[in-house]
Amino acid sequence: MRYLPLSSDDRAKMLKKIGVQDINELFDDVPRHALLKGFLDLPLHMTEMEVEQNFSAFAAKNIAAGSVPFFVGAGAYHHHVPSTVDYQIQRGEFLTAYTPYQPEISQGTLQTLYEFQTQVAQITGMDVANASMYDGSTACGEAALMARRVTKKKKVILSGNLHPQYIEVVKSATKYTDDNIIVNDPMVETTEDLINQIDDDTSCVIVQYPDFFGNIQDYSALAEALHNRKKLLVVVTTEIVALGAIKSPGEIGADIVVGEGQSIGNGLCYGGPYAGLFATRQKYVRQLPGRLCGETTDAEGKRGYVLTLSTREQHIRREKATSNICTNAGLCTLAFTIHMTLLGEKGYRQLAKINHAGAVKLRDKLATINGITVLNSTFFNEFTVRLNKDAAEVVEALVEHDVIAGLPISRLYPKNKELKNDLLIAVTETTSEDDMDILVEELKEVLK
C-alpha cells in the first residue's frame, strides 16, 4: 500500500523487539467481542487512477461556477485567484506544518499570520485582528459571546438584514448560554428601528455591511447611540472585497468586525473551508477569541513572532476560556494573505471598482426588463430584484439553459411568502458582459 512504509519483515522485527507474537496482542485492552474479526464492509484499497475516476464522476454531476454564466453570491463569491496563491499554499512547508507551537521552527507560519492580522486590521479599520476563525458565520457567533463578556449584558439584537444562516448560527451558539437573542424581520427594518430597540440589557447590535440584500447603510448614528449607552456595534462583512470601495467598519464606529475572507485567495469549494476574520479595538484585545500572533525577540535580540496571550484559550483556561476554539483556518489565511499581498492597496481597490462597475452595469441592463424591479438604491456587487414570478422556479428554468441566475431568497427564507419572487444577484470580476447579456435575454424570455 503506497502510503504505508512498513514491510512485513519490518513488522516482524518490531513485534519481536516489543516482545509480542502478534499485532493483536497490542490491542489486548480492547474488549474481545468488540475487536473486529475481518475488514469493515467497505471497498478495498484503490490505485490513484481508480480514486481519480471516482472523483471525476462526482465532479461531472455538478455545474462548476466558471463554466456557465453564474450570478450566485450571498456570502460566498466566485472570484479569480492568482496562480501564485495555489502554488504557495501547496508548498509542503506550509501545507504540512502544524499549529506553530514551536516558534523557532515555525517562523514562516507565524510571520504570515502577523502579516494577515495587520491586513485584516487595516481593511476593517480596527486596531487588532486575530489569526482567524473557522468562517464568517462562526466568527459572528463568537462576536455575540465576546460582546457579552465586554458589556456583561445578555441581549443581542440581530438585524433582519443579516445573512439568515449567520442568524441561525448566532442563535445556536448562544442557545445554552442564557443569552437573549432578538431577531428582526428581513428587509423592513431601518437604522432608527435598531436604535429604538437598544435597552439596558443590550450587549450589542449585529448588522451586516453591505447587508444580505446588498444594501449599503451608514451605521454611524447607530454606533453613536450604542456607544452612548456603553453597548457595542458588531459589523459583519460577508463580501470582503467591498471594503476596497466603501468606508471601513471602523470608520463608521464598529467595535467588533466580523468578516468572511473567502473572496480573497479561497475558492468556493461548496461552502468551506473558508477564513473567518475577526477584528476589534485595542481595549478589548484580552476578550478576543481564537489565536493571536505577536512580535517579540529571540535570545540574541533578533525579531521573531510567537503565539501570544494564550491564557485566553481553552488549553489553559479550560471552562473559563473565551471560546472553545482550537484550530483556526491556517491555510485559508495564508491564501488570503498572499492574494492580498499580490493585490496591494492598488489592486484591492481596483478589484473592488471592477466588481462594483460590473454590478452597476448589470443593474442598468435588468432595470429595463418588464417584470423586474430592482429593490436596491445602494449596493456593491450584489443586489436584489423582485420578479413577476416565483424566483426559485425562474432559477430552475434558467438552469435548463445553462445559466445560474442567482439565489432565490426563498431558499433561505422558505416561510416568508412576501420574499418568494425575490432574487439575489451577484457580479464579480469573473462575470463577462456576454454573461450579463445572456442572463438578460433568458430572463426576458422566462418573465414574458
Added chain:
Amino acid sequence: MMNNQGRPTNTSSVKNVSNIYETFTGSQGLSQAEGLIYEIGDTERTGVDFKEVNDFKSALGGMERTNEIGLAGLTEPEVMRHYTRLSRKNFAIDLGLYPLGSCTMKHNPRLNEKMARLSGLGDIHPLQPISTTQGALDLIDTLAHWLKTMTGMPAVAMSPKAGAHGELCGLMTIRAALEAKGDARSIVLAPESAHGTNPATASLCGYRVKPIPATEDGRVDLEAMKEALGPDVAAIMVTNPNTCGLFEREIIEIADAVHAVGGYFYCDGANFNAIVGKVRPGDLGVDAMHINLHKTFSTPHGGGGPGAGPVVLSEALAPFAPMPYVIAGEENFELIEHDPTGKSFGRMTAFHGQMGMFIRALSYMMSHGADGLAKVAEDSVLNANYVLASLKDIMSASFEGPCMHEALFDDRFLKDTGISTLDFAKAMIDEGYHPMTMYFPLVVHGAMLIEPTESESKQSVDQFIGMMRHLVEKAKAGEIERFTGAPHFAPLKRLDETGAARNPVLRWRANEGEE
C-alpha cells in the same frame, strides 16, 4: 594544487568560521532573513493586472472609502520569493518525523489535494441550485457512509468545522435530546487528562464540569466515576484511546454506568487513528463522537487549520442534529436546510461544512480501503510501541505498555540533570526533528507524548530512537548547554514569550520603528 580554472576544489583551505561574524544581510547561507511585506513593498506596487474600468455612476450611496488603507503590495516575483523564503523557516511533515502526540502528523498525500481542486468540486457554490450539485451531495453522502461504517454508528452530522466544533455539536445534540425529555441536567463528567476543549465546550452548553481522577495505570477511575454519577449528569466526555495513549479497557462499564443514570456517552475521537478498522466505537456504547478529519484522515494541518469535525450519532440523538443534512432519494440527493421536525438544535455554520476537507478525507479513505485502514491503525500502534520498547530503559515511561498510537514519557529521567522537558524538546530541534507534545497531558510531570504515526518507515523510526537515546545520554552526561541553549541551529534562538505577552504587539504599524 590548483585545477586548470584556478579554483580550489578540495576543502583543505576552509576554516571553521560558522557563527563568528555577522553577515551584512542577516542571512546565514540558505537560512535567509526576510522582512515583512510592509518593509519590502508599498501601496503602489501590485502583482495583479486588471482591465481599466470606464467611468460609471457609483451606487455606493456616498459611502466611498477615501482614506488610504495602507496595504502593502508586491509584484509577482517578489511575492514568490517572500513566501518561499518564509516557508523555509517552517518544519513540516514533508521534512521529517513530526512526533506531536495527540495531533497525528502523518503524510498528506498530494492526490487528495488534486481531487479537491478538480473543476466541478473546488469551484461550486454552496447556494447554487441543488439540481446542479448532485455530485457534491453524492460525495457527502458517500463520505457519511464510510464514517458510519467505520464507527458502527447510524447517523452523522457533517457540518462541524473542526474537532472542538464537533465536540460542541455533539454536546449540544445531547442537551437538545435531554431537553426534549424535559430534563436538561447540569453536570458533565470529564477525566482530569481531558483536552482543554472538553471543559470549554461543556461550559458553552451551560454545563459544569466535574473532573474524574485517573487510576494509577492512567485510565478513568471507574469507581470514582460511578460515585460522581447521578440524575444530574448529562454526559461523560471520554477520549478513547485516551490522552495518555492508552485504551480505556473499562469503556463498556463506563458506557453502561452513564446510561444507567440516563446520561449520554460522548467520546472525543481525536485519537481514532489508533483503532480505525480495528474496533467500532458504536460497539463500545458510544452515543456521539467527533472525528478529526485532519488527524485520522490526513487532511493537511496547514499551519493550524482548516480542520473538519463530523460527529457520528446514535439513533436516539440523530433527530436533534444540526442542519443541514443530505438524504439519498430514489433518483436524486436532497439537501435538507430547514428542520422539518422542530427537533434540531439549529445550525453550526453557514452552508454545509468543510467540503474541501470531505474530498481529501474520502480520497484518503478510498486509497486505503477497508484493508488499508486496519493497517493504518496497526502500524501506528506498532510504531508507537516500538518507540516505547526502545526507549523505556533509558527514559521514564509513565505507564506500562502496551500503548496505542502514542507513547507517554515524563521527566523523571531528567531528575538532577538541570534539564527540563522544554530544554530536551528544543535540543530535538537541533537534531532536525519537531519536538513531541510536551507538558500535556497534565496528569504526569513534564509530559512528553510521542506519536510517530504509521507513515514512518522503520529506518525513520530507528533514526528517531537513536537520536533520542543520544540526547538522553548527553543529558545524563551533564552536557547542559546542549539543552539549555537549544535550539542552536534553528532560524531563531528561543523566543521571549513573556515579553510578547506583557507588551502585545499584534500588528505592524508605520511608525513602529521610531519608538
Added chain:
Amino acid sequence: MTIYYSEDHEWINVEGSVGTVGITEYAQNALGDIVFVEVPEVGDEFAKGDEVSVVESVKAASEIYSPVTGEITAVNEDLEENAALVNSSPDGDGWFFKVTVSNKDELEELMDAGDYKTFIAGLE
C-alpha cells in the same frame, strides 16, 4: 496591622477596617513570569471566596478569591502597565486591591505567617 494568609496563597494586610490584598512570594514563584493582572473596579462588592481578580502568566491563569467580604476601595493601577511588579514585589508594590473588612470573624479563618509557612512546606 496584621497580615493574614489564605490557602489560595493570597495575603491580606489589615489596617483598621481596610485590608490590602496581594499574592504571596510562593504564588508568584509558582506562576512564573506574570504578564497581566485583571483587577476589580472600585465600588465592587464581594463575598468571601468570590472571584475578584485574575492573574496571568505566559502559561497559566489563576483566579484570585476575596479573602473577606467587603467593598473594593482602591485598586493598584500600576499593574495595568507593569504586571511584573507582582514578580518583583509580591508583598509590596505588587499589591492588587484594597477591600473593606466588614466581618472581622472571617479573618480568624485565615492563617498567620507561621501557619502559612508550615502550610506551604507541606505542599512540597
